[in-house]
Amino acid sequence: MIVAVTGVVLIAFVVGHLLGNLQIFLGPDWVNSYAEHLRALGPLLWAIRAFLLVSVLLHIFYTISLAIENRRARPVQYERKDNVKATFASRYMAMSGLIVLAFILYHLAHFTVRVTDPRFLLLKADPLNRYDVYSMMVYGFQNIFVSAFYIIGMFLLALHLSHGTSSFFQSLGLNDKKLTPRLALAGRIFAWLIFVGYTSIPIAVLFHLVKPAQEL
Amino acid sequence: MKFKLKVWRQKTATAPGKLVEYQAKDVSPNTSFLEMLDVVNEGLVAQGKEPIAFDSDCREGICGTCSLTINGEAHGPDHPGAACEVYMRRFKDGETIVVEPFRAKPFPLIKDLVVDRSALDRIVQAGGFIAARAGSAPEANSILVPKHEADRSMEAAACIGCGACAAACPNASAMLFTAAKVSHLAFLPQGQPERTTRVLKMVTAMDAEGFGNCTNTYECEAVCPASISASLIAKLNREYAIASLKRRAGE
Amino acid sequence: MIGTLDSRIPSGPLAQKWATHKDHARLVSPNNRRKFQVIVVGSGLAGGAAAATLGELGYNVKCFCYQDSPRRAHSIAAQGGINAAKNYQNDGDSVFRLFYDTIKGGDFRSREANVYRLAEVSNLIIDHCVEQGVPFAREYGGLLANRSFGGAQVSRTFYARGQTGQQLLLGAYQALCRQIAAGTVAMFPQTEMLDLVLVDGHAKGIITRSLVTGKIAAHAADAVVLATGGYGNVFYLSTNARGCNVTATYRAYKKGALFANPCFTQIHPTCIPVSGQNQSKLTLMSESLRNDGRVWVPKKAGDKRSPKQIPEEERDYYLERKYPSFGNLAPRDISSRAAKEVCDEGRGVGESGRGVYLDFADAINRVGEQTIRERYGNLFHIYEKITGENAYERPMRIYPAVHYTMGGLWVDYNLMSNIPGLHVIGEANFSDHGANRLGASALMQGLADGYFVLPYTLPVYLAGQIGKRPPTDHQEFCKAEDEVRARTTKLLSINGSRSVDSFHRELGFLLWDKCGMARNTRGLREALTWIPEMREQFWRDVRVPGIGKEFNQSLERAGRVADFLEFAELMCIDALTRDESCGGHFREEHQTPDGEALRDDEHFADVFAWEYQGNGSIAAPKLHREPLVFETVELTQRSYK
Numbered sequence A: 001m002i003v004a005v006t007g008v009v010l011i012a013f014v015v016g017h018l019l020g021n022l023q024i025f026l027g028p029d030w031v032n033s034y035a036e037h038l039r040a041l042g043p044l045l046w047a048i049r050a051f052l053l054v055s056v057l058l059h060i061f062y063t064i065s066l067a068i069e070n071r072r073a074r075p076v077q078y079e080r081k082d083n084v085k086a087t088f089a090s091r092y093m094a095m096s097g098l099i100v101l102a103f104i105l106y107h108l109a110h111f112t113v114r115v116t117d118p119r120f121l122l123l124k125a126d127p128l129n130r131y132d133v134y135s136m137m138v139y140g141f142q143n144i145f146v147s148a149f150y151i152i153g154m155f156l157l158a159l160h161l162s163h164g165t166s167s168f169f170q171s172l173g174l175n176d177k178k179l180t181p182r183l184a185l186a187g188r189i190f191a192w193l194i195f196v197g198y199t200s201i202p203i204a205v206l207f208h209l210v211k212p213a214q215e216l
Numbered sequence B: 001m002k003f004k005l006k007v008w009r010q011k012t013a014t015a016p017g018k019l020v021e022y023q024a025k026d027v028s029p030n031t032s033f034l035e036m037l038d039v040v041n042e043g044l045v046a047q048g049k050e051p052i053a054f055d056s057d058c059r060e061g062i063c064g065t066c067s068l069t070i071n072g073e074a075h076g077p078d079h080p081g082a083a084c085e086v087y088m089r090r091f092k093d094g095e096t097i098v099v100e101p102f103r104a105k106p107f108p109l110i111k112d113l114v115v116d117r118s119a120l121d122r123i124v125q126a127g128g129f130i131a132a133r134a135g136s137a138p139e140a141n142s143i144l145v146p147k148h149e150a151d152r153s154m155e156a157a158a159c160i161g162c163g164a165c166a167a168a169c170p171n172a173s174a175m176l177f178t179a180a181k182v183s184h185l186a187f188l189p190q191g192q193p194e195r196t197t198r199v200l201k202m203v204t205a206m207d208a209e210g211f212g213n214c215t216n217t218y219e220c221e222a223v224c225p226a227s228i229s230a231s232l233i234a235k236l237n238r239e240y241a242i243a244s245l246k247r248r249a250g251e
Numbered sequence C: 001m002i003g004t005l006d007s008r009i010p011s012g013p014l015a016q017k018w019a020t021h022k023d024h025a026r027l028v029s030p031n032n033r034r035k036f037q038v039i040v041v042g043s044g045l046a047g048g049a050a051a052a053t054l055g056e057l058g059y060n061v062k063c064f065c066y067q068d069s070p071r072r073a074h075s076i077a078a079q080g081g082i083n084a085a086k087n088y089q090n091d092g093d094s095v096f097r098l099f100y101d102t103i104k105g106g107d108f109r110s111r112e113a114n115v116y117r118l119a120e121v122s123n124l125i126i127d128h129c130v131e132q133g134v135p136f137a138r139e140y141g142g143l144l145a146n147r148s149f150g151g152a153q154v155s156r157t158f159y160a161r162g163q164t165g166q167q168l169l170l171g172a173y174q175a176l177c178r179q180i181a182a183g184t185v186a187m188f189p190q191t192e193m194l195d196l197v198l199v200d201g202h203a204k205g206i207i208t209r210s211l212v213t214g215k216i217a218a219h220a221a222d223a224v225v226l227a228t229g230g231y232g233n234v235f236y237l238s239t240n241a242r243g244c245n246v247t248a249t250y251r252a253y254k255k256g257a258l259f260a261n262p263c264f265t266q267i268h269p270t271c272i273p274v275s276g277q278n279q280s281k282l283t284l285m286s287e288s289l290r291n292d293g294r295v296w297v298p299k300k301a302g303d304k305r306s307p308k309q310i311p312e313e314e315r316d317y318y319l320e321r322k323y324p325s326f327g328n329l330a331p332r333d334i335s336s337r338a339a340k341e342v343c344d345e346g347r348g349v350g351e352s353g354r355g356v357y358l359d360f361a362d363a364i365n366r367v368g369e370q371t372i373r374e375r376y377g378n379l380f381h382i383y384e385k386i387t388g389e390n391a392y393e394r395p396m397r398i399y400p401a402v403h404y405t406m407g408g409l410w411v412d413y414n415l416m417s418n419i420p421g422l423h424v425i426g427e428a429n430f431s432d433h434g435a436n437r438l439g440a441s442a443l444m445q446g447l448a449d450g451y452f453v454l455p456y457t458l459p460v461y462l463a464g465q466i467g468k469r470p471p472t473d474h475q476e477f478c479k480a481e482d483e484v485r486a487r488t489t490k491l492l493s494i495n496g497s498r499s500v501d502s503f504h505r506e507l508g509f510l511l512w513d514k515c516g517m518a519r520n521t522r523g524l525r526e527a528l529t530w531i532p533e534m535r536e537q538f539w540r541d542v543r544v545p546g547i548g549k550e551f552n553q554s555l556e557r558a559g560r561v562a563d564f565l566e567f568a569e570l571m572c573i574d575a576l577t578r579d580e581s582c583g584g585h586f587r588e589e590h591q592t593p594d595g596e597a598l599r600d601d602e603h604f605a606d607v608f609a610w611e612y613q614g615n616g617s618i619a620a621p622k623l624h625r626e627p628l629v630f631e632t633v634e635l636t637q638r639s640y641k
């Protein structure tokens, strides 16, 4: 229950965040003003961050304890176990979730705290005197390793969500016999749309379809 | 047809167990899987060895006694159906077949392929019933039940209590079993008075037995011999959520 | 030792007997009930219902079954339905008509009073089961639906898909679970009763063996109820579950309980034919299929064409031809024999030539495949699993198989045997079905006994028994326990060369041949020379691997087969002594010119109740006869034409 609710919160964040990020295709002005607006929220931003953080922590805490309980529920493993219906994604939720966690940590360090890339400190303010988030993203993703890790992270997130998105309907008792297969499909499509959405950014950067707004 | 079998042998609950190889020769494709094991056992007895212990009773897929994991699938390859309904024509000639018990912590092993599934009984004892005293029921047709509701209830009631759902679940969760009983009774007008307490008590009992948690992999539904739909798990979650809220609201 | 049999049938007009009896029966007051310990062996419809109801009333109950859960008793396998005289279809049904159909269906070999009571309480059962949450089939308006069944011209059968027995049993099981949780019933699954203990001539306990640990234990009680089901497995192949046995009732017989009409066994006409050597059981296709399926064989002997290629005019719809008014719904014994007859004429179908077609083509044309699927989907599915054939496209092949045993321990109107305190209910007793049981009436009887009869009649005995329960260290218990131990040790120590199953199979085939659908003096005499030989060989040459103090399935089976080997003899003696044909007991010497069973009411309108004297020809069992008195119905030649 808590897993599902926090999962939904996180999904909502993921969608919102994606919409924000996709503004990169609209040019530096959009992104930077979006970032500025976010910052302008001040305490509210912190509240949202705190809320997300709590959600993530709860989500992780409960999923990990569930995963441990579930392992204990079968002390002697099968010598041979075939799965008839369970998808790969559904069986490795904890795995994909943990890697996503690692990714999130790195991601925060990278773009929010900006400790990983010294160049970010060199970035000048943009013409309207806002922090140039746009260029930061572009420079960040020009690094092939950063992009690759980002894409892998997104891949696992998509995998996680390909199960999670329909799963929460089931956990919250919001579906029935007819809806279940449709939701499963919709969940999968949703997850991979998210994947395409997020990865479009680093790919665009790598292929120089999006260029930084300023030289370093 | 002939087959190579790898069968889990374990003398007692605490003794170590392992897969042991046997040959099954001259098997007719119209022999059932359990009959094939009978023949192997006859051979073992003839050699003065102990036969393979495995459970079965009705041998027609209704009592829920048989409980084999065949080639990694609870009840074998022929879904929906119980292990006793698997016929050798489903296998390839010469195939190697692995036979294991149902594995889950709440199903302690008794011997070889036989496990103790009394945990499922205890879940029902916790509340899976309608308190109807013999002799106090109203005239049967005085409460109408729309066909649709009766049919849905019957679909849920069809569970044979075999435990394959828990055996197949990657998390050894018994949600499908519990959901089936909760739904069967919740669909009927007669089941309403105890609806709230029933689901709360049954879920508590289920957790206390040590079953794992449902992560919606739907493996249970895939192996269920009675074709119980995993959408009933959603219903169980719903029933549980509403019951918890009601309980909290002090009703 | 035993004088005349007193059936304790209350006096007065038939329709008032039960009411009068209840009005005057002794009672046990609520605060005394908890002082009584009652043992119920069996958790099927009869045992489950009785244990739950007695628990509800406040008695302390111990309930035993050999399966790992009470929910798995063989009642679970009943498919077709349960009768009741509700007359919901407005088609002329009534308590009297259900009573009459049952008496007539049983070929006038059952007690009027018992059967009338059964018909009377049938309606209460439906009310109660609906209240328990049994999801019976409904009509669109929400009313209960009915279908028709063999041997009746009204629609009085209630059903839950093709899983009626399962749903009724789950109802009883859930009621039982409630009592287990409440602490009134202690459940002992995987615990087999191996002996009955008598103290001063009263049934006061049992000896059991745990099938998990092998522990042998004594249980004392104020009364013992046996609800251990039928003994159809004496034939090895039957529609019964693998574990069904005669052990409990046979041990009671050896302790002095009378065994009534053991040769009355029912052969069900619609089962999937035997295929192959290693078959371990036969699967029933519910009789309800005969509502829509038409039975036929080719007119020509040896016609091996596929069914589709046989044109209409070359088919013999023999049931419709011979019994125009009942047609495909003729009673079981009659349909079974008709099938045997056409197969004996070489007109049987399928590889073995032991089968007839049950064809749904007409019904599918009439109501559509979807409707047929709704009515019988799961049966068609089972059929396909077993045979690999699709019955929507190709007619089913069916053949008769052993299905039910009308015989059982003798009981009086209170369902108590001749041993005081020993009560017998459900299929395990002999009481209600005479020489042939009508479809959908076993479930009715089991539940009637458990929910609505025994709870009223048990107190009649118990009321006088306060404080008479012996301790389990009483010498009778010790003696019985020692005997059970000795027998187990004996079985394990023979260490011969043949498996238990091989004996069982041999016995079964012999009985099917000599004491099956048709019997004659010569065959029965042959069987009676063979069986003691087989038994002797068994005790000399059986091999039971493993030890007694653990889970040991070979040992379980060995004990059961050992009892079958003795019981089979009793069956054949009964069949030989009953020198008439009636219902399922067809003596070839006694038939009408057109091959129907020919009763001899003058000499055999009796219950045959056998008293144990020892095995083999040296000590033949002693026969007691209970004359059947018919005050209400007139004995007629059964006709379903």
Ligand SMILES: Cc1cc2nc3c(=O)[nH]c(=O)nc-3n(C[C@H](O)[C@H](O)[C@H](O)COP(=O)(O)OP(=O)(O)OC[C@H]3O[C@@H](n4cnc5c(N)ncnc54)[C@H](O)[C@@H]3O)c2cc1C
Residues within 6 Å of the ligand: C041, C042, C043, C044, C045, C046, C047, C048, C064, C065, C066, C067, C070, C073, C074, C075, C076, C077, C078, C079, C080, C081, C082, C164, C165, C191, C192, C193, C194, C227, C228, C229, C230, C239, C240, C241, C244, C245, C247, C248, C284, C403, C404, C425, C426, C427, C428, C439, C440, C441, C442, C443, C444, C446
């Ligand atoms: C395939 C099939 C289909 C049927 N269909 C119908 C139908 O449609 N309608 C109908 O009316 N009837 C039907 N019948 C008949 C009916 O199901 C049975 O007659 C009835 O269910 C018997 O109930 P019971 O309670 O007497 O015995 P069972 O249900 O057989 O129960 C016997 C109980 O006794 C226990 N037991 C046995 N021996 C021992 C022992 N030695 N120690 C301890 N416990 C023991 C068992 O564990 C079990 O709990 C069908 C029967 C079969 C086989």
Ligand code: HEM
Residues within 6 Å of the ligand: A001, A003, A004, A005, A006, A007, A008, A010, A011, A014, A056, A059, A060, A063, A064, A067, A093, A094, A095, A096, A097, A098, A100, A101, A104, A160, A161, A163, A164, A165, A166, A167, A168, A169, A171, B214, B215, B216
């Ligand atoms: C940070 C590390 C994460 C870990 C360790 C993790 C782990 C898990 C696990 C094990 C489950 C399975 C439990 C279940 O299905 O009930 C799960 C479910 C789920 N997760 Fe995560 N997850 C993480 C991050 C995320 C993120 C970032 C999102 C959202 C964007 C998310 C959304 C979901 C959703 C929606 C479900 C399904 C909930 C349900 O059906 O109950 N998770 N998670």
Ligand code: SF4
Residues within 6 Å of the ligand: B158, B159, B160, B161, B162, B163, B164, B165, B166, B176, B177, B180, B220, B223, B224, B225, B226, B227, B228
């Ligand atoms: S839900 Fe299905 S798999 Fe689970 S116990 Fe019931 S019948 Fe068996």
Ligand code: FES
Residues within 6 Å of the ligand: B055, B056, B057, B058, B059, B060, B061, B062, B063, B064, B065, B066, B082, B083, B084, B085
């Ligand atoms: S043995 Fe009864 S379901 Fe398989």
